[in-house]
Amino acid sequence: MTILVLGGTGKTGGVLTKLLHEAGLPFLVASRSGKAPEPYKAVTFDWFDPSTFENPFKADSNIDKVYLVLPVAQYDTLPVVAPFIDLAISKGVKRIVLLTALQGEPGSPAFGVVQSYLEAKDIEYAVLRPSWFSQNFASLFIKSIRENDEVFSATGEGKIPWISSEDVAQAAFDTLTTPESIRKDLLVVGPELLTYDEAASILSNVLGRTIKHKKHTPEEQMKAFSQVLTPEFSQVMVDMEVAVAQGLEEKYFKEPASRLYVGKHRLEDYFKANRDIWTK
């Protein structure tokens, strides 16, 4: 039996493949290039080329589980993803672990629509709904930290349960490999709640220079996101940041333990282990 890892070259999928390899479990990576780090097996797969959807099943007829990372920064996900989910089930897939986002309630744009589609299917699933990744400080904010000593958001004084992509990968590993029969919606959060001001202050201490949190209005943040994302997806991002400001992620963090998957890695540990990334 084989686990198909979509997004297997990304932040969560890359760690997941390492965990599967260490556990000696068979898996196949799907990537646009058809390549994965040695010695992993990989096939070409592109969400925007449906003719590639059959490739994994042609390469391995034993695929029974899928880790599904949605097309990145895509607003209208369901028309892209639904045909693949249907194909996978028709090929014998029995469990799908879907990565969405903490605020992606079932039916919500971009993320929750795919969750609702999956929940209507007669298969096992886990929906992993992580909070904001600690690793965003090394992707989204790498330039602004290096060049301007700042991060920016419309989250105001709202608290975030920052999660490490390593913990998300561990949640994926656990839900893909559990012998339990599962149909789960999991809120994936880190071990502590921190505002952007607090995160910037921790990073300042680690780097030995002051990193500021520039508090954007929703309009300013919309302008910033629109430079790299479509207007529709930028609006989703801004709405999620405004919801943070209103205390939504703090509320999720306080949900009953049965709804939560709590990661181990603290934001400060991530900053300390990676401090060279932000060196000027």
Ligand SMILES: NC(=O)c1ccc[n+]([C@@H]2O[C@H](COP(=O)([O-])OP(=O)(O)OC[C@H]3O[C@@H](n4cnc5c(N)ncnc54)[C@H](OP(=O)(O)O)[C@@H]3O)[C@@H](O)[C@H]2O)c1
């Ligand atoms: N960052 C956050 O704070 C945060 C929070 C919650 C949820 N999320 C969600 O996490 C997901 C991203 O996961 P990640 O961080 O593990 O991935 P990632 O590091 O952003 O990497 C993206 C992965 O998707 C693959 N990919 C990109 N375009 C593709 C395409 N057209 N067809 C097939 N594969 C494609 C890439 O592989 P190749 O380039 O090799 O093809 C890569 O493996 C997104 O859905 C995001 O919304 C992020």
